[in-house]
Each structure stands twice: as structure tokens, then as C-alpha cells.
Amino acid sequence: MAKKYFYITFLFCLFSLAGFAQDGKQQGNDALGFYPNPVTNGKIYITSKTSLDKEIIIFDVLGKKxxxxxxxxxxLNIxxxxxxxxxxxxxxxxxxxxxxxxxx
Known part of the structure; x- marks a missing residue:
């Protein structure tokens, strides 16, 4: 039972931190992002202030790419x-x- 609570707490902390994590230079609150979330149609749309190439990496909750x-x-079709x-x-x-x- 304690193991279950550990995983729930771990996932909560992971998602809480991931929602606020920002690396690199940020030019505003919406300089780089995507929508919709949650994804229901298999496509996401990336919002950006520039038209440079974008590298997208998706990880599962255990950190596996x-x-x-x-x-x-x-x-982007996902x-x-x-x-x-x-x-x-x-x-x-x-x-x-x-x-x-x-x-x-």
C-alpha cells in the first residue's frame, strides 16, 4: 500500500514540476508551446514566435523516450x-x- 502512495506522490511531483519547467531563453509566457491539450484528434499545433526548425521529444512518465x-x-501528427x-x-x-x- 505504501508503494502505491509513493508512486502517486512521485507522479504528482513530476507533473507539477514539468508544467512549470522552462529551459533556455524565454521571450514571454507563450513564446513556445502547443495546443490542444488533451489531444483527441492525433494532432498538435505548435505555437512559436519564430519559424525555425523545432525538435520535439516525447517521454512517458517514467522518462523513456x-x-x-x-x-x-x-x-504535428502524433x-x-x-x-x-x-x-x-x-x-x-x-x-x-x-x-x-x-x-x-
Whole structure:
């Protein structure tokens, strides 16, 4: 029973920190992000103030990399990722954003 509470507490802390994690130079609250969240149609749209190539890495809650790509497009098809809770890291130039991603 204690093990179950440990995992719940660990996941809560992980998601709390991931929602606020920011690396690199940030030019505003919405300089780099994505929508919609939760994802229901298998596509996300990346918001950015520039049009540089973006590296996208998606991790599961245990930190295992499940998907990685580089794109110049603002639309990203993630339909191959099974439903669940993930961490998405988007890097564009010197700016990096790390957020929680929910796929339904």
C-alpha cells in the first residue's frame, strides 16, 4: 500500500514540476508551446514566435523516450502515440519548453 502512495506522490511531483519547467531563453509566457491539450484528434499545433526548425521529444512518465522528430511545420501528427500521460519537450533555437501532454 505504501508503494502505491509513493508512486502517486512521485507522479504528482513530476507533473507539477514539468508544467512549470522552462529551459533556455524565454521571450514571454507563450513564446513556445502547443495546443490542444488533451489531444483527441492525433494532432498538435505548435505555437512559436519564430519559424525555425523545432525538435520535439516525447517521454512517458517514467522518462523513456517514446517519440522524437524535427520539423519546420506547426502541425504535428502524433496519432501513433497510445493514449496516456506524457512529457513533451519542444526546442527551437535557444528556447526550450517542457510541458505535460495528455493523449486521449
Amino acid at each position: 517514446v517519440w522524437q522528430t524535427t520539423t519546420s511545420s506547426r502541425e 496519432a501513433s502515440i497510445p493514449p496516456g500521460v506524457y512529457i513533451i519537450k519542444i526546442t527551437e533555437g535557444d528556447t526550450t519548453a517542457t510541458r505535460k501532454l495528455i493523449v486521449r
